[in-house]
Amino acid sequence: MSALSEFELVGRHLRKDNVRGRADVVLGNGDDAAILRLPPQCDLVVSTDTLVAGVHFPPAFSPADLGYRCLAVSLSDLAAMGAAPAWALLALTLPAAEDAWMEAFAGGFFELADSEQLELVGGNISRGPLSITVTVHGQLPKGQGLRRSGACAGDWIFVTGSLGEARLALDWLDRMDELTETAHRQLYRRYARPTPRLAAGRMLRPLASSCIDISDGLAADLGHLLEASGVGADLCVEDLPLSPMLMQLADARTAQSHALTGGDDYELCFTLPPAYADRTEAIAAQSGCKLTAIGQIRAGRGLRVLRRDGSELDLAAPGYRHF
Amino acid sequence: MSALSEFELVGRHLRKDNVRGRADVVLGNGDDAAILRLPPQCDLVVSTDTLVAGVHFPPAFSPADLGYRCLAVSLSDLAAMGAAPAWALLALTLPAAEDAWMEAFAGGFFELADSEQLELVGGNISRGPLSITVTVHGQLPKGQGLRRSGACAGDWIFVTGSLGEARLALDWLDRMDELTETAHRQLYRRYARPTPRLAAGRMLRPLASSCIDISDGLAADLGHLLEASGVGADLCVEDLPLSPMLMQLADARTAQSHALTGGDDYELCFTLPPAYADRTEAIAAQSGCKLTAIGQIRAGRGLRVLRRDGSELDLAAPGYRHF
Numbered sequence: 001m002s003a004l005s006e007f008e009l010v011g012r013h014l015r016k017d018n019v020r021g022r023a024d025v026v027l028g029n030g031d032d033a034a035i036l037r038l039p040p041q042c043d044l045v046v047s048t049d050t051l052v053a054g055v056h057f058p059p060a061f062s063p064a065d066l067g068y069r070c071l072a073v074s075l076s077d078l079a080a081m082g083a084a085p086a087w088a089l090l091a092l093t094l095p096a097a098e099d100a101w102m103e104a105f106a107g108g109f110f111e112l113a114d115s116e117q118l119e120l121v122g123g124n125i126s127r128g129p130l131s132i133t134v135t136v137h138g139q140l141p142k143g144q145g146l147r148r149s150g151a152c153a154g155d156w157i158f159v160t161g162s163l164g165e166a167r168l169a170l171d172w173l174d175r176m177d178e179l180t181e182t183a184h185r186q187l188y189r190r191y192a193r194p195t196p197r198l199a200a201g202r203m204l205r206p207l208a209s210s211c212i213d214i215s216d217g218l219a220a221d222l223g224h225l226l227e228a229s230g231v232g233a234d235l236c237v238e239d240l241p242l243s244p245m246l247m248q249l250a251d252a253r254t255a256q257s258h259a260l261t262g263g264d265d266y267e268l269c270f271t272l273p274p275a276y277a278d279r280t281e282a283i284a285a286q287s288g289c290k291l292t293a294i295g296q297i298r299a300g301r302g303l304r305v306l307r308r309d310g311s312e313l314d315l316a317a318p319g320y321r322h323f
Numbered sequence: 324m325s326a327l328s329e330f331e332l333v334g335r336h337l338r339k340d341n342v343r344g345r346a347d348v349v350l351g352n353g354d355d356a357a358i359l360r361l362p363p364q365c366d367l368v369v370s371t372d373t374l375v376a377g378v379h380f381p382p383a384f385s386p387a388d389l390g391y392r393c394l395a396v397s398l399s400d401l402a403a404m405g406a407a408p409a410w411a412l413l414a415l416t417l418p419a420a421e422d423a424w425m426e427a428f429a430g431g432f433f434e435l436a437d438s439e440q441l442e443l444v445g446g447n448i449s450r451g452p453l454s455i456t457v458t459v460h461g462q463l464p465k466g467q468g469l470r471r472s473g474a475c476a477g478d479w480i481f482v483t484g485s486l487g488e489a490r491l492a493l494d495w496l497d498r499m500d501e502l503t504e505t506a507h508r509q510l511y512r513r514y515a516r517p518t519p520r521l522a523a524g525r526m527l528r529p530l531a532s533s534c535i536d537i538s539d540g541l542a543a544d545l546g547h548l549l550e551a552s553g554v555g556a557d558l559c560v561e562d563l564p565l566s567p568m569l570m571q572l573a574d575a576r577t578a579q580s581h582a583l584t585g586g587d588d589y590e591l592c593f594t595l596p597p598a599y600a601d602r603t604e605a606i607a608a609q610s611g612c613k614l615t616a617i618g619q620i621r622a623g624r625g626l627r628v629l630r631r632d633g634s635e636l637d638l639a640a641p642g643y644r645h646f
Binding site: 026027030031032033034035036037038040043044045046047048049050052053054055056077078080081083087089090091093121122123124126127128129131133135137138140142143145147148149211212213228 | 349350353354355356357358359360361363366367368369370371372373375376377378379400401403404406410412413414416444445446447449450451452454456458460461463465466468470471472534535536551
């Protein structure tokens with residue numbers, strides 16, 4: 001059997017019919033391109049992300065988790081726009097064609113895809129150093145996409161979920177056996193299988209003045225939002241939502257630092273005009289995702305991180321460094 | 324300066340405003356995702372392709388040619404569907420952040436993008452082994468996309484342009500200095516900067532019964548078309564369009580073999596019902612691209628390649644092997 005056939009063979013795991021066909025897919029995976037039909041009065045939202053072995057994930061990362069994670073990371077971008085997931089394309093570069101690896105990878109990928117009614121409509125497998133590029137497509141009512149720009153002085157700043165645990169998981173990656181099995185599983189999952197905040201993003205669409213997903217760390221990504229909006233912000237570091245596990249496994253200073261600058265959280269950071277601040281409880285209840293006010297937008301430029309006593313933190317290292 | 328900032332810096336070459344904004348781009352490159360507006364009564368056509376250094380192109384390939392080629396290869400898929408190019412996303416993985424490399428790459432990419440009114444609406448740069456994934460989006464009138472399926476017994480089989488030169492260029496890559504400068508330039512260009520047959524694809528849309536682009540070699544890709552259509556075909560090997568350069572630099576047997584099984588041609592292979600066979604001259608004239616009848620679809624299965632004397636060729640190696 002030629003090597004090409006081997007890659008074609010493992011690629012079959014990506015064509016299995018465990019995703020029910022969406023009505024808006026005219027022609028799916030298998031031709032030169034997919035043909036898709038956007039519902040009337042909808043805008044199309046598109047984003048692409050690459051994960052490289054040894055850079056964005058440990059080389060020995062479980063293929064099932066990798067399949068889940070590469071899609072979750074891309075879907076988080078759709079969540080930040082308030083879009084509903086629809087279609088994905090997958091470009092997979094593999095050092096060798098291994099059937100078991102591919103089956104596990106597809107299992108993780110489709111677990112998340114199926115739960116979000118997302119259909120894989122195209123892709124290809126190449127030989128080369130392990131790397132994955134996922135391009136996701138979402139839909140939203142015309143003109144209603146959330147953006148990084150739009151935050152106004154006086155708006156409250158919120159985040160979904162809790163911060164810093166993904167970074168904590170990386171600290172503990174080599175000594176997970178020191179943790180209880182429950183703690184191990186919970187912590188590893190926060191890094192390996194982030195939850196894209198799609199439901200929260202969609203509910204925020206008519207309310208939030210701006211939104212971004214936190215992939216590079218809160219300080220770095222909120223910084224991008226402030227720059228795009230042309231405003232500044234004050235955060236209160238004691239208001240950051242820290243998980244019980246983060247507070248238990250890290251000292252207070254490390255916990256705050258992870259919450260402020262740790263990457264890979266894939267929570268949303270958004271701004272709400274004061275008039276909508278009372279809507280957050282209902283959104284949290286319906287989306288099943290905690291929302292926490294962490295600060296306020298102000299005129300001017302730059303991000304100030306304050307302690308409750310009014311003193312200012314120095315953010316020497318804003319954000320996770322990819323490289 | 325941190326390494327991340329270096330990558331951000333080189334990434335600026337991809338945001339330059341040398342592409343006039345398309346009216347259907349609501350929000351372009353720079354947010355978590357792009358927001359795009361498909362014109363009414365249009366279907367969306369999407370395809371993704373990856374080029375890996377050392378697998379799909381020589382590691383020392385010129386960055387300007389690489390920028391051009393990675394987009395050309397993806398646009399060829401849109402051509403095969405009869406779609407008009409609209410938007411692209413670029414995921415670039417680079418071993419180092421080199422400004423001069425990036426500027427040259429962007430130069431090649433935008434040379435082709437601009438000439439096809441295509442806008443780059445998103446992308447990212449990662450550190451890692453050199454590899455490029457381009458996702459392209461095209462538009463076509465609802466329900467009118469060309470497919471691999473649809474060929475019927477009696478339809479004529481055509482190809483655009485000429486075949487085998489890209490494969491010939493690979494043969495000569497290490498001894499280009501034995502060629503005249505004109506021959507060198509012409510041959511190298513056929514491999515480095517293939518011409519996606521977009522105009523021909525669009526004109527064929529209402530006429531052709533099926534279409535595919537030839538990336539893996541005529542025999543392999545026509546084989547895919549036959550399988551998708553559930554038919555067989557007879558080709559006449561003496562009818563294959565060989566360029567004067569191919570006939571000059573290769574013996575007759577090698578020239579035929581390259582035309583049949585050499586990859587990277589990025590020509591279109593399509594089938595036409597006999598009633599439309601007289602339309603090809605007008606399409607060739609308007610698209611500036613030669614069309615040649617090379618055989619005919621028949622009932623049954625499989626591809627037979629015949630000599631003019633009626634004897635059959637044995638296709639031991641159908642198509643370029645990627646691996």
